[in-house]
Amino acid sequence: MAVPARGTWLDEIAAARHGLGRSSTAARVADLLREQITDxxxxxxxxxxxxxxxxxxxxxxNTMREAFRLLVQERLLVHEFNRGVFVRRVTADGLADLYRVRRILECEGVRCAASAGPEALGRVGAAVEDGERAAASGDWPGVGTADIRFHQAIAALVGSPRVDEMTRHLLAEMRLVFHEMGSPREFHEPYLARNRRIYDLLAAGAADEAERELRAYLNDAETQLTTAYKEPE
Known part of the structure; x- marks a missing residue:
């Protein structure tokens, strides 16, 4: 998998700095770095x-180091003594725990879909369409980003800011996991139709069936990723 050029993401940090004065600066810098990981x-x-x-x-x-500290707490970065700060590699044990928590949050989102309202459900559909457009143009990393947005939108159906925050952090870790797969296309392509299926069921009000689909989806993805983690060992 090609590593993005450093200048690309540094340029995006620089372009977004105008928003730093509107919130805690270290927290906002952490947000910007987390976005680069999620994308x-x-x-x-x-x-x-x-x-x-x-x-x-x-x-x-000092501000940057505080931002680093926040992201270390979120398990996105790791500080290595006398070497610096690095983007963290999620362990196999961490992967299992990520899926354990994702099942709790995302399945609850599906159960709440009927009361979430059309705007929230529309965000799920928009993420599905973004993934399909990215696939049509051959942008498989873009499909991965759309997939993250899809699952964020599923969890957001709960309607809880706390759940939204937890999901943002969890799915940033998931994006790190995606890099374990050698080919973004081989990993993401089969899930495009499954994302569409889950959305169509939610739009039709079939929440129970959508939850069964989502659980099977998460089980399959966890198995596939766990295998990829074990192969190098």
Whole structure:
């Protein structure tokens, strides 16, 4: 899998710095870095250049280190003594726990779909369409990003800001897991139709069937990813 050029994601950090004054600066920098992970631009094992990031975001080293600390707590980064800060690689045990929590949050989202309203359900459909468009253009990393948005939208059907926050953090970790798969197309392509199926069931009010589909989907994905983790060992 090709590693995105450093300049690309640093440029995006620099372009977004205008929003830093509107919230806690360290938290906002952490948000920007998390977005780069969620969108697949920062990959496991990549070292984060502190000085370059400080220049791009126009923040102090103390602010950047606080942002790093927040993301270490979220299991997205790891600090290695005398080496620096790196994007974390999710372990096989961590993968199992991610899916354990995802089943709780996303299946509850499906159960809440009937009361979520058309706008929330529309976001699920929009993520499905984004994935289908990305696949049609051959943008398989883009399909991965759309898949993350799909699952965020599923969990968001709960209507809880706390669930939304937990899901953002969990799915940023999931994007790191996706990099374990050698071919984005081989991994993501079979799930496009399954995303469509789940959305169509929700739109038709068939929540029970949608939940069964989602559980089978998550079970299959976990098995596939666990196999990929075990193969190098």
């Amino acid at each position: 697949g631009r920062l990959v496991p094992g990549e070292r984060l250049p502190e000085e370059d990031l400080c220049r791009a975001a126009k923040v102090s080293r």
